[in-house]
Amino acid sequence: MSLAVVYSRAQDGIGAPLVACEVHLSGGLPGTSIVGLPETAVKEARDRVRAAILNAQMDYPQRRVTVNLAPADLPKDGGRFDLPIALGILAANGGVPREALDDYEFIGELALSGELRAVHGVLPAVLQAMQRGRRVVVPRGNGGEAALVGGADVRVAGSLLEVCAHLAGRADLPAAQTDAEPSAExxxxxxxxxxxxxxxxxxxxxxxxxxxxxxxxxxxxxxxxxxxxxxxxxxxxxxxxxxxxxxxxxxxxxxxxxxxxxxxxxxxxxxxxxxxxxxxxxxxxxxxxxxxxxxxxxxxxxxxxxxxxxxxxxxxxxxxxxxxxxxxxxxxxxxxxxxxxxxxxxxxxxxxxxxxxxxxxxxxxxxxxxxxxxxxxxxxxxxxxxxxxxxxxxxxxxxxxxxxxxxxxxxxxxxxxxxxxxxxxxxxxxxxxxxxxxxxxxxxxxxxxxxxxxxxxxxxxxxxxxxxxxxxxxxxxxxxxxxxxxxxxxxxxxxxxxxx
The missing domain is CATH 3.40.50.300 (P-loop containing nucleotide triphosphate hydrolases)
Structure with missing residues (x-):
């Protein structure tokens, strides 16, 4: 089956509604299209994701790639969907086990090198994910902020390769940590x-x-x-x-x-x-x-x-x-x-x-x-x-x-x-x-x-x-x-x- 679903979170005020990143591979001329009311920064994700996957020495499918960000009537903006889109493409192409994605939500912007960059609005997303009982993977730069949510299972990653290795069971991502509680002084x-x-x-x-x-x-x-x-x-x-x-x-x-x-x-x-x-x-x-x-x-x-x-x-x-x-x-x-x-x-x-x-x-x-x-x-x-x-x-x-x-x-x-x-x-x-x-x-x-x-x-x-x-x-x-x-x-x- 050439269909994979990866979960993420959009930003709506201080809310973080769930977004299912559905990726389908089909025949036809190679190309990537993103649908689901994406803003300009989300449309540009196809170029960032392609370069990140190739620079991580992984295969990008030579097929027609369709990415749907559901629900389709919710506007999507920013680079927060880069990581889930990349993982969805890899999972649909057999590069990442699909079953490992079910318990996670992913947020992060990708550099062309495959490194993960911090994004805005991570804290509301972690709060919502914790209420749903899901784990969350965020960029290392958002780790301190995400760790403020007590009881949430948050993992931090520095690159796309680290996330793939974790999902494949080859390495564990470290838990998000924050500094010790400051003294009153x-x-x-x-x-x-x-x-x-x-x-x-x-x-x-x-x-x-x-x-x-x-x-x-x-x-x-x-x-x-x-x-x-x-x-x-x-x-x-x-x-x-x-x-x-x-x-x-x-x-x-x-x-x-x-x-x-x-x-x-x-x-x-x-x-x-x-x-x-x-x-x-x-x-x-x-x-x-x-x-x-x-x-x-x-x-x-x-x-x-x-x-x-x-x-x-x-x-x-x-x-x-x-x-x-x-x-x-x-x-x-x-x-x-x-x-x-x-x-x-x-x-x-x-x-x-x-x-x-x-x-x-x-x-x-x-x-x-x-x-x-x-x-x-x-x-x-x-x-x-x-x-x-x-x-x-x-x-x-x-x-x-x-x-x-x-x-x-x-x-x-x-x-x-x-x-x-x-x-x-x-x-x-x-x-x-x-x-x-x-x-x-x-x-x-x-x-x-x-x-x-x-x-x-x-x-x-x-x-x-x-x-x-x-x-x-x-x-x-x-x-x-x-x-x-x-x-x-x-x-x-x-x-x-x-x-x-």
Missing amino acids: AVAPLSDLAEVRGQQQARRALEIAAAGTHNLLLVGPPGTGKTMLASRLPGILPPLAEHEALELAAVRSVAGHDTDIASWKRRAFRAPHHTASAVALVGGGSVPRPGEVSLAHHGVLFLDELPEFDRHVLEVLREPLESGRIAISRAARQAEFPARFQLVATMNPCPCGYAGDPGGRCRCTPDVIARYRSRLSGPLLDRIDLKLEMPRVPHAELRGTASGESSAVVRARVIAARAHQIARAGKPNAWLGNREVERDCVLDARLHTLLDRAVERLGLSARAYHRVLRVARTIADLADSARIDAAHLSEAIQYRRFEG
């Missing part, structure tokens, strides 16, 4: 919260944001420490759980970013420049790729000088802030990426930055200030849980030697508060649905009256109403309180007082 944050002088209220808001994964906006004149504070947020966040780290690593793999094995469980901190486009922020392209909001999955998206971003760019954040995902649709391709990020942003109070300064340095008119703040739409501001105006730090505090609490001390409280949330609802407070808010954020009659007055005075929307309750619940968790008290609710309300 190896991934310790470089910037410590103790370096921040003054700004006690802002430090408090940062701790609340970290404990409940709440979005945060810091407003203040230049030099008040807004960016300094925001950059220290990763140092007080809890470590990623195993499944969260794998989700983030999968997004990075699909995006073509190398995974830093030494700190792969560290939360992401993405800080795009204000000239970034909407596509750069949410993802896109003819073949959809994840953007900054997805690369910040389970981490922090930091937008410095928020009003300097194009308003259209900021508006695309509204959907992922609410749903935790981003759907990208193109004429022929659709993809969905996770985007459960924590937004932290900073802005000046006016274009010159000194509105409200006691020294009277601001010369901006009320109309100019209003236009500046109107760059941020009401719906976007409504999705930010904590808004805080930061005053200038007195010079006496800057000269002092006393420092505040370190990141390690604050992080211990954040981890304890987050543990309460996970035990109670299985998720941080910021992710609670409306019914979960009603269940976990119970108020007595006196507190309901207090909140109703705040809603009326501040003109809060229904969304803001629920966000106040989520923040109050986080403040109670930090205080190790089972119930929300008046002090917790009052503090949560004050973080909604900023007027955009």
